[in-house]
Amino acid sequence: MVKLNTSVRRFVTAVLAAGAVAATSAAVASAAPPATAVEYVNLGDSYSAGSGVQPAAPGSYSQCAQSNVNYAHLIARRSGMRLxxxxxxxxxxxxxxxxxYPGLRPQLDALSPRTGLVTFMIGGNDGDIFGTTVAKCVAAAITSPGAYAPCQQRYGTSTSHQVQTQTYPRLMRAFAAVRQHAPRARVAVVNYPWIAPTTPQPCPGFPVAPGDLPYTHGIQATLNDALRRAAAQTGVTYVDVAAASVGHDSCRPKGVRWVEPLISDVQTVTVHPNALGEREMADVTMRTLAAR
Structure with missing residues (x-):
């Protein structure tokens, strides 16, 4: 038997209190979740999948690049839920x-009235917010050598405006749909850990101009705020891993950063959480759910 620590016990208790399927202490402690274990579903994008963090999840679709040690898998193992x-x-x-992709089903199809817990990370790919921002700002640094914030000068508030006017309504619709498809579940959205710091500083793995580090941080902050507001409007729990990740952005050294920079020898999928980031995201999520 695995002895559960206090935080895990509080977490499981909180989920059960929210209307999840009942499970005995012996069932929670078991290494293999029994049939009566809480049904836990994780949805979302590459940040939610843990893309780039090895090993891959057994039986997962290869193009999804889902990790066997992403935050959801870690939570499920620690709490004895069936993921x-x-x-x-x-x-x-x-x-x-x-x-x-062909052969996959819509993610909402994984939900049902039996689902006890849902977690997800989503929004960064709508309008290609993350990918486009990184590409534009790297290109701006290359074509404007010595400039302080060429990306901000060229694009200003256009991406943040896109988040406010286009991404936010999509988030609202998606959050409401999750709650509709899993009416008895505790639903939690996990925001995005910081990729860039708030101040200009040396960042050899993230080749943008100094002033564009806080600029890209600001765009991500706009997206995280949209997630927060959508959660508040739909009754979804907001897990703020970004706040916990301050000082652990991609400009920090190995062993400190939770997100890999664009140039990295740690994993093939860069500008994404690493193994440390996934563990920390699992911890923050469990603490948040246990406290509410």
């Missing part, structure tokens, strides 16, 4: 309702 993880690299909110 169904349909998170997939590249997913957008639309992929909650449609098949992202």
């Amino acid at each position: 169904t993880d349909v998170s997939c690299g590249g997913a957008k909110t639309d992929d909650f309702y449609r098949a992202q």
Whole structure:
């Protein structure tokens, strides 16, 4: 038998109190979740899937790049829940309702009235917010050598405006749909850990101009705030891993950073959480759910 620590016990108790399927202490402690274990579903994109962190989840769709040690798998193992993880690299909110690849089903199909807990990370691929921002700012640094913030000068508030006017309504629709498909579940959205710091500083793995580090941070802050507001409007628990990740952005050294920079020898999928980040995200999520 594995002896559960206090935080795990509080976490499981909180989930059960929210209406999850009952499970005995012996069932929670078991290494293999029994049939009566809480049904836990993880949805979302590559940040939710843990893309780039090895090993891959057994039986997962290869193009989804889902990790066997992403935050959801870690939570499930620690708490004895029965996990169904349909998170997939590249997913957008639309992929909650449609098949992202042939052979896959819409992510919402994994939910049911029996689902006891749902977690997800989503929104960064809507309008290609993350990918486009990184590409534009790297290109701006290359074509404007010596400039302080060429990306901000060229694009200003256009991406943040896109988040406010286009991404936020999609998030609202997606959050409401999750609650509708899993009416008895505790539902939690996990925001995105910081990629860039708030101040200009040396960042050899993230080749953007100094002033564009806080600029990209600001765009991510706008997205995280959209997630927070959508959660508040739909009754979804907001897990703030970004606050916990301050000082652990991609400009920090190995062993400190939770997110890998664009140039990295740690994993093939860069600008994404590493193994340390996944562990810390699991911890923050469990603490948040246990406290509410």
